[in-house]
Amino acid sequence: MxxxxxxxxxxxxxxxxxxxxxxxxxxxxxxxxxxxxxRLGGKARSFPISTHDGGTVQAEHGFRFFPGFYRNLRETMDRIPRPEGGTVADSLVHTDETLITSTNGPETVSETRTPQTVAEWAEAFKPTIGGGELTPSETNYFLRRLLVLLTSCRARRERELDRVSWWEFVDAEAQSPAYRKHLAESTQALVALQPQRGSARTIGQIYVQLMLDQIDPTRPTEAVLNGPTSDVWIDPWVAHLESLGVDFHxxxxxxxxxxxxxxxxxxxxxxxxxxxxxxxxxxxxxxxxxxxxxxxxxxxxxxxxxxxxxxTAWMNGIQFYLTEDVPLARGHQAYTDSPWALTAISQRQFWDEGPFDMGADNDDAVQGVLSVIVSDWETPGVVYDKPARECSREEIKTEVWHQLAAHLNRDAERLSEDALYDWVLDPAIVEDGGRMANAEPLLINTxxxxxxxxxxxxxxxxxxxxxxxxxxxxxxxxxxxxxxxxxxxxxxxxxxxGVDADPPTVWDLDEPRLFDPPKRQDEVAFKLGLPHPGEAERGLRKAVRGLWG
Known part of the structure; x- marks a missing residue:
């Protein structure tokens, strides 16, 4: 020792x-x-930005999202004291719903809280909201593909499923446009990862965790912070670490x-x-x-x-500061027809529950914040017909606003440009030789x-x-x-x-134990070089499709 x-x-x-x-x-x-x-905090930090009239607003790399399966991080947050009492974990506010909107299809609101009634449980088991576009057989097939992953042993996941794309694993090419849009391509907005490039192992495991977060009453529900990240989390964290003797440079x-x-x-x-x-x-x-x-x-x-x-890929945020609040939904928003794979959240409703005063540094000019993340920087937009990485900062702002309005203002004007006080694009997006460069890209699991x-x-x-x-x-x-x-x-x-201290606890991803026996059976099958039973069924389906052209 x-x-x-x-x-x-x-x-x-x-x-x-x-x-x-x-x-x-x-x-x-x-x-x-x-x-x-x-500033400390990495991609999670927030930072003050001066507005056009001399005020100040808080900007971020992108909004923070805390699913229920974030067990390690939540436990750390529960050990960080807040100045006002309690811990930083107390600054997490649960969301209740997700707004899923399109430019021409029906708009739906999906519950994010644990189901309480039979009808809510039935809705929760749907893999996503397809606005009636998905057929029962497509939904069933997608769930069967998830079941293959859930019953695959660790070795098969790492040596087979990691070498297959999510697009191929869920048979997106052979399915309907609705299946591809609502199931296969939904990963783009989640992790800035095209389904044709993303590992089926990674995407499938996280997809399962997000589903379990909603239907498992023992898990905490999806949450966001009750203020800008640095104000309510990073700054108290740094102060606590300094009190423990940590030296920062x-x-x-x-x-x-x-x-x-x-x-x-x-x-x-x-x-x-x-x-x-x-x-x-x-x-x-x-x-x-x-x-x-x-x-x-x-x-x-x-x-x-x-x-x-x-x-790496680009997944960066833009904040729109509004003179009036536009809540839209008590949770996140998904813009399914946006070529730039936009997701957003109206933050005022959550920040009102915390200590942060949104209007303190701008004479109360700011009454709402719509925080948007751009996940696809490669697909041309609808205003300038250019991908985001080829647009100027002003063009990015105009394009994002247009894509939001095309989804939100179909029947009535919910997002008015008259309410736009100012906007901030993530400073990590910088102009470099007439194009945009990203100083803080995101790792992607290809x-x-x-x-x-x-x-x-x-x-x-x-x-x-x-x-x-x-x-x-x-x-x-x-x-x-x-x-x-x-x-x-x-x-x-x-x-x-040999430090005389217990090591930190590490929580692994939690999957239902009822899948343990088939995982053990698959472990034997994998060692013998046999395919997963679900893959044999899939091969038969492909053969039938081939016979019918």
Missing amino acids: STRTPRVAVLGGGVGGLSAAHELAERGVEVTVYEARE TDTPVTSVDCDGDVVTGVELAGDERATADHYVAALPVEVMASLVTPALRQAAPSLAHVERLD VDSLRYRPRAVTEAPNLVLAADYVRTETDLATMESANEAARRAVRGIIDRT
């Missing part, structure tokens, strides 16, 4: 880095965090990682500074980590050798990418990873995955240093 408290340098102050610092500091470890940006990007053999000896920082520690937690975005992997680091930690093969992702504990004896590209049970670029990776990283440090 070590008699000296280890010094740990955490590289990156996003959710993964702050989570690692939290777990380490609570165990008496000396922690220093180095963050490249001025912002505006301090890492420029290189030095190694001697298999040991990390230090990191070079901007401004010709250098930091050393006993152990290092790399909590950096995947594109930043990939730029730091030198031959020396690759030799020390071979599992980092293929990080540069991991792909087909057959699992093998390129390292585990939290690397081969280097003093280097661990706490970021959303790390192999986790959550297996999706989310705050939950970053938090889970941080917990696994800290477990590695405790194991390697």
